Amino acid sequence: MSATADPADKSNPALKLGFEPGQVIQELGFDDDTDQVLREGIEEITGEELADEDYDDVADGVLLWHRDDDGDLTDALVDAQEYLVEGGLIWLLTPKKGRDGHIEAHEIAEAAQTAGLSQTSSISVAAEWAGTRLATPKAAKSKR
Numbered sequence: 001m002s003a004t005a006d007p008a009d010k011s012n013p014a015l016k017l018g019f020e021p022g023q024v025i026q027e028l029g030f031d032d033d034t035d036q037v038l039r040e041g042i043e044e045i046t047g048e049e050l051a052d053e054d055y056d057d058v059a060d061g062v063l064l065w066h067r068d069d070d071g072d073l074t075d076a077l078v079d080a081q082e083y084l085v086e087g088g089l090i091w092l093l094t095p096k097k098g099r100d101g102h103i104e105a106h107e108i109a110e111a112a113q114t115a116g117l118s119q120t121s122s123i124s125v126a127a128e129w130a131g132t133r134l135a136t137p138k139a140a141k142s143k144r
Contacts, residue, residue: 014041016123017091017131019061026051028080029065033101034093035126039063059083062090065129067101073108077115081136090117090134091125099128108132 013035019025019042027039027050042063043049051059062080066073080090092108095101105122112119117134125131 012041012044013038013125014045016125017042017133018089019045021045021047023060024048024051024055024058025061025063026053026055026059026080026083027063027065028053028076029067029070029093031065033067033095033128034065035129038093038126038129055083057083058085059088060085061088063093064090065093066103067095068103069101073103073111074114077111077117077134081115081117084136086136088136090136092132092134093125093129094132095128096124096130 121133
Protein backbone atom coordinates (compact mmCIF):
# COMPACT_ATOMS: atom_id res chain seq x y z
CA MET A 1 0.00 0.00 0.00
CA SER A 2 1.44 3.37 -0.97
CA ALA A 3 1.48 6.25 1.49
CA THR A 4 -0.57 8.41 -0.84
CA ALA A 5 -2.97 7.78 -3.66
CA ASP A 6 -2.13 8.87 -7.17
CA PRO A 7 -4.53 11.75 -7.95
CA ALA A 8 -4.65 10.51 -11.56
CA ASP A 9 -5.99 7.14 -10.36
CA LYS A 10 -9.69 7.78 -10.88
CA SER A 11 -10.49 4.17 -9.96
CA ASN A 12 -10.17 4.97 -6.24
CA PRO A 13 -13.72 5.84 -5.11
CA ALA A 14 -12.37 7.43 -1.92
CA LEU A 15 -10.93 10.35 -3.89
CA LYS A 16 -14.45 11.85 -3.87
CA LEU A 17 -14.32 12.17 -0.08
CA GLY A 18 -11.49 14.70 0.06
CA PHE A 19 -9.34 12.96 2.66
CA GLU A 20 -5.63 13.81 2.67
CA PRO A 21 -2.38 12.00 3.48
CA GLY A 22 -1.71 11.70 7.20
CA GLN A 23 -5.29 12.22 8.32
CA VAL A 24 -6.77 9.96 10.98
CA ILE A 25 -10.24 8.77 9.98
CA GLN A 26 -12.43 7.06 12.55
CA GLU A 27 -14.81 4.45 11.17
CA LEU A 28 -18.10 3.81 12.93
CA GLY A 29 -20.82 1.30 12.02
CA PHE A 30 -18.53 -1.21 10.30
CA ASP A 31 -20.30 -4.46 9.40
CA ASP A 32 -20.20 -7.27 6.83
CA ASP A 33 -21.95 -5.10 4.25
CA THR A 34 -19.51 -2.16 4.25
CA ASP A 35 -17.68 -1.48 1.00
CA GLN A 36 -14.16 -2.90 1.31
CA VAL A 37 -12.88 -1.13 -1.83
CA LEU A 38 -13.89 2.26 -0.41
CA ARG A 39 -12.32 1.45 2.97
CA GLU A 40 -9.04 0.39 1.35
CA GLY A 41 -9.13 3.49 -0.86
CA ILE A 42 -9.33 5.76 2.18
CA GLU A 43 -6.41 3.94 3.80
CA GLU A 44 -4.44 4.30 0.55
CA ILE A 45 -5.05 8.06 0.45
CA THR A 46 -4.36 8.75 4.13
CA GLY A 47 -1.57 6.22 4.54
CA GLU A 48 -3.25 5.27 7.83
CA GLU A 49 -5.49 2.40 8.89
CA LEU A 50 -9.05 3.41 9.70
CA ALA A 51 -9.46 3.93 13.44
CA ASP A 52 -12.26 1.83 14.94
CA GLU A 53 -15.02 2.76 17.37
CA ASP A 54 -12.73 2.15 20.35
CA TYR A 55 -10.39 4.94 19.21
CA ASP A 56 -10.28 7.65 21.88
CA ASP A 57 -8.05 10.33 20.41
CA VAL A 58 -8.76 13.20 18.03
CA ALA A 59 -9.78 12.20 14.50
CA ASP A 60 -9.59 14.41 11.40
CA GLY A 61 -12.73 12.85 9.95
CA VAL A 62 -15.38 10.23 10.58
CA LEU A 63 -16.72 7.58 8.25
CA LEU A 64 -20.14 6.59 9.61
CA TRP A 65 -21.87 3.59 8.03
CA HIS A 66 -25.53 3.73 9.05
CA ARG A 67 -28.54 1.67 8.07
CA ASP A 68 -32.21 2.24 8.90
CA ASP A 69 -32.17 -0.53 11.53
CA ASP A 70 -28.95 0.66 13.23
CA GLY A 71 -30.81 2.77 15.77
CA ASP A 72 -31.33 6.50 16.08
CA LEU A 73 -29.41 8.42 13.41
CA THR A 74 -29.32 11.65 15.43
CA ASP A 75 -27.67 9.82 18.35
CA ALA A 76 -25.14 8.25 15.97
CA LEU A 77 -24.27 11.67 14.52
CA VAL A 78 -23.85 13.21 17.98
CA ASP A 79 -21.61 10.29 19.01
CA ALA A 80 -19.58 10.66 15.79
CA GLN A 81 -18.59 14.18 16.83
CA GLU A 82 -17.07 13.07 20.16
CA TYR A 83 -13.45 12.92 18.98
CA LEU A 84 -13.74 14.95 15.80
CA VAL A 85 -11.18 17.72 15.40
CA GLU A 86 -12.55 21.25 14.97
CA GLY A 87 -13.50 21.67 11.33
CA GLY A 88 -13.47 17.91 10.75
CA LEU A 89 -16.01 16.26 8.49
CA ILE A 90 -18.37 13.35 8.92
CA TRP A 91 -19.16 11.24 5.88
CA LEU A 92 -22.45 9.51 6.54
CA LEU A 93 -22.70 6.41 4.36
CA THR A 94 -26.17 4.95 3.91
CA PRO A 95 -27.53 2.24 1.62
CA LYS A 96 -28.75 3.61 -1.72
CA LYS A 97 -32.44 3.89 -2.50
CA GLY A 98 -33.98 0.47 -3.07
CA ARG A 99 -31.37 -1.29 -0.88
CA ASP A 100 -32.05 -2.83 2.54
CA GLY A 101 -31.48 -0.24 5.24
CA HIS A 102 -32.02 2.82 3.00
CA ILE A 103 -32.64 6.08 4.87
CA GLU A 104 -34.69 8.80 3.18
CA ALA A 105 -32.96 12.12 2.45
CA HIS A 106 -35.38 14.12 4.62
CA GLU A 107 -34.58 11.85 7.59
CA ILE A 108 -30.86 12.45 7.09
CA ALA A 109 -31.39 16.22 6.83
CA GLU A 110 -33.52 16.28 9.99
CA ALA A 111 -31.06 14.15 12.00
CA ALA A 112 -28.09 16.23 10.83
CA GLN A 113 -29.78 19.49 11.79
CA THR A 114 -30.80 18.14 15.21
CA ALA A 115 -27.20 16.97 15.79
CA GLY A 116 -25.90 20.47 14.94
CA LEU A 117 -24.45 19.52 11.57
CA SER A 118 -24.76 21.10 8.14
CA GLN A 119 -25.35 18.88 5.14
CA THR A 120 -23.02 20.11 2.39
CA SER A 121 -23.27 17.50 -0.37
CA SER A 122 -24.46 14.02 -1.28
CA ILE A 123 -22.67 11.67 -3.66
CA SER A 124 -22.61 8.08 -4.83
CA VAL A 125 -19.52 6.51 -3.25
CA ALA A 126 -19.96 2.82 -4.01
CA ALA A 127 -22.29 0.41 -5.78
CA GLU A 128 -24.48 -0.02 -2.70
CA TRP A 129 -23.72 3.15 -0.71
CA ALA A 130 -24.50 6.87 -0.90
CA GLY A 131 -22.43 9.42 0.99
CA THR A 132 -23.62 12.57 2.71
CA ARG A 133 -20.96 15.11 3.72
CA LEU A 134 -21.72 16.70 7.08
CA ALA A 135 -19.86 19.59 8.69
CA THR A 136 -20.05 21.12 12.13
CA PRO A 137 -20.59 24.87 11.96
CA LYS A 138 -17.55 26.67 13.34
CA ALA A 139 -19.74 28.69 15.70
CA ALA A 140 -21.03 25.51 17.31
CA LYS A 141 -17.49 24.08 17.53
CA SER A 142 -16.12 27.11 19.38
CA LYS A 143 -18.75 26.75 22.14
CA ARG A 144 -17.49 23.30 23.19
